[in-house]
Amino acid sequence: xxxxxxxxxxxxxxxxxxxxxxxxxxxxxxxxxxxxxxxxxxxxxxxxxxxxxxxxxxxxxxxxxxxxxxxxxxxxxxxxxxxxxxxxxxxxxxxxxxxxxxxxxxxxxxxxxxxxxxxxxxxxxxxxxxxxxxxxxxxxxxxxxxxxxxxxxxxxxxxxxxxxxxxxxxxxxxxxxxxxxxxxxxxxxxxxxxxxxxxxxxxxxxxxxxxxxxxxxxxxxxxxxxxxxxxxxxxxxxxxxxxxxxxxxxxxxxxxxxxxxxxxxxxxxxxxxxxxxxxxxxxxxxxxxxxxxxxxxxxxxxxxxxxxxxxxxxxxxxxxxxxxxxxxxxxxxxxxxxxxxxxxxxxxxxxxxxxxxxxxxxxxxxxxxxxxxxxxxxxxxxxxxxxxxxxxxxxxxxxxxxxxxxxxxxxxxxxxxxxxxxxxxxxxxxxxxxxxxxxxx
Amino acid sequence: xxxxxxxxxxxxxxxxxxxxxxxxxxxxxxxxxxxxxxxxxxxxxxxxxxxxxxxxxxxxxxxxxxxxxxxxxxxxxxxxxxxxxxxxxxxxxxxxxxxxxxxxxxxxxxxxxxxxxxxxxxxxxxxxxxxxxxxxxxxxxxxxxxxxxxxxxxxxxxxxxxxxxxxxxxxxxxxxxxxxxxxxxxxxxxxxxxxxxxxxxxxxxxxxxxxxxxxxxxxxxxxxxxxxxxxxxxxxxxxxxxxxxxxxxxxxxxxxxxxxxxxxxxxxxxxxxxxxxxxxxxxxxxxxxxxxxxxxxxxxxxxxxxxxxxxxxxxxxxxxxxxxxxxxxxxxxxx
Numbered sequence: 196x197x198x199x200x201x202x203x204x205x206x207x208x209x210x211x212x213x214x215x216x217x218x219x220x221x222x223x224x225x226x227x228x229x230x231x232x233x234x235x236x237x238x239x240x241x242x243x244x245x246x247x248x249x250x251x252x253x254x255x256x257x258x259x260x261x262x263x264x265x266x267x268x269x270x271x272x273x274x275x276x277x278x279x280x281x282x283x284x285x286x287x288x289x290x291x292x293x294x295x296x297x298x299x300x301x302x303x304x305x306x307x308x309x310x311x312x313x314x315x316x317x318x319x320x321x322x323x324x325x326x327x328x329x330x331x332x333x334x335x336x337x338x339x340x341x342x343x344x345x346x347x348x349x350x351x352x353x354x355x356x357x358x359x360x361x362x363x364x365x366x367x368x369x370x371x372x373x374x375x376x377x378x379x380x381x382x383x384x385x386x387x388x389x390x391x392x393x394x395x396x397x398x399x400x401x402x403x404x405x406x407x408x409x410x411x412x413x414x415x416x417x418x419x420x421x422x423x424x425x426x427x428x429x430x431x432x433x434x435x436x437x438x439x440x441x442x443x444x445x446x447x448x449x450x451x452x453x454x455x456x457x458x459x460x461x462x463x464x465x466x467x468x469x470x471x472x473x474x475x476x477x478x479x480x481x482x483x484x485x486x487x488x489x490x491x492x493x494x495x496x497x498x499x500x501x502x503x504x505x506x507x508x509x510x511x512x513x514x515x516x517x518x519x520x521x522x523x524x525x526x527x528x529x530x531x532x533x534x535x536x537x538x539x540x541x542x543x544x545x546x547x548x549x550x551x552x553x554x555x556x557x558x559x560x561x562x563x564x565x566x567x568x569x570x571x572x573x574x575x576x577x578x579x580x581x582x583x584x585x586x587x588x589x590x591x592x593x594x595x596x597x598x599x600x601x602x603x604x605x606x607x608x609x610x611x612x613x614x615x616x617x618x619x620x621x622x623x624x625x626x627x628x629x630x631x632x633x634x635x636x
Numbered sequence: 637x638x639x640x641x642x643x644x645x646x647x648x649x650x651x652x653x654x655x656x657x658x659x660x661x662x663x664x665x666x667x668x669x670x671x672x673x674x675x676x677x678x679x680x681x682x683x684x685x686x687x688x689x690x691x692x693x694x695x696x697x698x699x700x701x702x703x704x705x706x707x708x709x710x711x712x713x714x715x716x717x718x719x720x721x722x723x724x725x726x727x728x729x730x731x732x733x734x735x736x737x738x739x740x741x742x743x744x745x746x747x748x749x750x751x752x753x754x755x756x757x758x759x760x761x762x763x764x765x766x767x768x769x770x771x772x773x774x775x776x777x778x779x780x781x782x783x784x785x786x787x788x789x790x791x792x793x794x795x796x797x798x799x800x801x802x803x804x805x806x807x808x809x810x811x812x813x814x815x816x817x818x819x820x821x822x823x824x825x826x827x828x829x830x831x832x833x834x835x836x837x838x839x840x841x842x843x844x845x846x847x848x849x850x851x852x853x854x855x856x857x858x859x860x861x862x863x864x865x866x867x868x869x870x871x872x873x874x875x876x877x878x879x880x881x882x883x884x885x886x887x888x889x890x891x892x893x894x895x896x897x898x899x900x901x902x903x904x905x906x907x908x909x910x911x912x913x914x915x916x917x918x919x920x921x922x923x924x925x926x927x928x929x930x931x932x933x934x935x936x937x938x939x940x941x942x943x944x945x946x947x948x949x950x951x952x953x954x955x956x957x958x959x960x961x962x963x964x965x966x967x968x969x970x971x
Contacts (some may be wrong), residue, residue: 277934597917623739
């Protein structure tokens with residue numbers, strides 16, 4: 196009995212080991228060696244807000260059969276990556292096109308271990324050239340474009356025009372003015388806030404805008420991360436001041452309790468999509484109150500720069516060829532640069548420059564924002580000055596922020612304390628993902 | 637599942653309760669009862685052979701399961717954990733070194749230990765108390781109460797979790813006054829990381845207590861009435877019977893409870909994982925060792941590290957398990 200059991204065990208263990216060692220060497224970023232052709236049918240994975248893009252594509256190209264799968268749109272969810280690990284092990288199952296629920300997903304999808312997204316540099320050069328450099332630079336990894344941006348999400352300065360007029364304020368142009376006015380608003384009008392600090396986009400909004408090196412990728416396993424950099428310390432001191440003055444909320448923009456506060460938000464740096472998504476649809480601020488000014492700049496910086504919050508990314512498979520690849524590239528062109536999706540249906544400012552004005556014209560008709568022309572000019576300007584040297588990495592800075600800074604502030608600790616916990620944890624996670632952390636570029 | 641003690645036979649005359657804490661009386665398992673030696677004939681030889689074959693077939697399914705679901709994965713994990721980072725050859729203990737030097741390693745174990753320190757005593761005292769009360773109650777009332785206690789456990793894991801989400805959200809909770817008493821107004825204030833061990837302990841208690849009241853009830857039920865009657869004749873009141881007779885006799889059951897719950901505690905995954913998503917990342921996505929191991933496998937894509945973490949977890953739970961088994965005499969009655 197024991198002999199037979201042991202033999203079975205050895206057999207199973209041997210099979211497992213064979214499966215384990217059947218790995219292949221590293222491949223390039225073009226079409227994979229094991230690529231297949233379905234004969235034309237393509238499979239696309241999108242989150243619920245991007246389903247209309249697929250429907251629009253099906254209406255535009257009725258002869259291309261499309262299978263759609265809806266994926267969980269939760270930012271920071273790990274289940275998607277788990278699926279791709281299993282696809283790689285099985286050697287099949289990858290979608291042909293995917294809308295990444297979280298921009299950081301690009302980092303693992305382009306990593307040499309999963310290596311799913313294809314290099315689009317040659318195949319879609321005509322589309323890539325239509326983007327403002329600031330909108331597409333995060334797709335450029337080691338000299339190759341591995342994704343397309345769906346919508347540009349640069350940060351501008353949002354403010355409540357009616358409150359500003361009633362209280363006699365002028366929208367600030369620099370971060371220093373923003374801080375001074377925030378402290379003044381907190382003192383003169385308690386209960387009103389000038390920012391949110393508790394969501395995963397907060398480090399983008401504040402740290403990226405300041406040029407603080409948190410995610411500056413130097414190579415697949417090299418990153419420039421240094422919270423002692425002067426560009427980090429200036430934003431730390433500024434946020435510390437705002438927290439101490441009670442001007443900035445420790446809750447996040449997506450939190451249920453932000454709805455109440457959102458209506459008392461006097462001004463804040465925020466992405467272009469804040470207008471429709473947050474102010475209009477989530478916080479239900481009445482039309483004609485909110486408008487946008489150009490992004491805040493640091494008075495010490497020679498060039499004006501801003502940051503970006505989200506703005507979705509499309510990735511396309513390396514594991515296809517022939518008709519399937521051709522149809523997938525048709526789909527790629529459509530979702531990135533076709534007005535039937537980008538102008539008619541998409542809720543965000545198009546990433547490709549030629550479609551931005553048609554989209555803005557459509558928004559003007561909706562009539563939600565006050566002072567629309569000034570806001571539109573701010574959007575377009577912002578999309579051209581997104582600060583470089585901020586990449587999507589495999590460690591998630593936003594998640595580290597929400598589980599270090601947010602709880603510390605919620606439980607009444609100082610911002611200084613929260614910042615040091617954040618810095619320590621961020622470097623720790625970068626190392627856990629195998630990055631070597633460099634103090635300078 | 638609950639061992640042969642349930643089928644054990646007690647001697648007719650229990651020891652008098654004169655000592656401060658009577659030791660459980662010796663008992664004779666059915667299978668070990670003295671049989672007169674049989675002369676070895678062809679007939680008995682066949683009986684022995686048939687018996688052996690029956691035993692083989694009875695044990696076979698379990699052996700297969702143990703191999704496929706237990707020993708092979710453990711062997712695979714050990715082999716895998718000794719590979720180098722690129723999984724191309726032998727790496728010695730380097731993956732263990734990487735795991736231990738991760739700053740989240742000690743932290744995740746600290747989280748689980750804190751949860752266990754709160755949850756296990758709560759579980760032991762609470763479940764034993766409820767089981768003794770049910771056992772001491774009249775038959776109908778006791779049975780009704782046992783059913784009531786069991787109800788929360790009948791909710792499947794996810795349903796139970798959804799219920800708890802409502803309970804801990806001050807905006808929707810029927811016990812909102814409790815949260816307001818602590819000064820909490822929002823879910824994020826209640827579910828802040830420092831409170832998580834308490835929330836998990838409460839959650840796990842309500843989820844598991846009912847089942848364990850039923851299990852301990854079975855144990856208490858198997859204590860022969862003669863023994864209890866003798867204790868009463870010797871002057872023990874209800875408290876004395878519970879503390880000096882019932883409790884020592886269900887000690888193996890308590891060991892079993894501790895063992896399984898310890899194992900569950902070290903493997904915590906679902907509750908903190910979902911809470912992390914619900915609170916928009918307020919709880920670290922790697923709050924328990926199991927979540928950290930998951931992250932090694934599917935985020936960091938370092939399978940040897942994930943395997944090393946699993947082996948470390950296995951060593952800890954096995955070690956603690958053996959300790960509990962020895963101290964509680966869980967398997968003593970199989971001697």
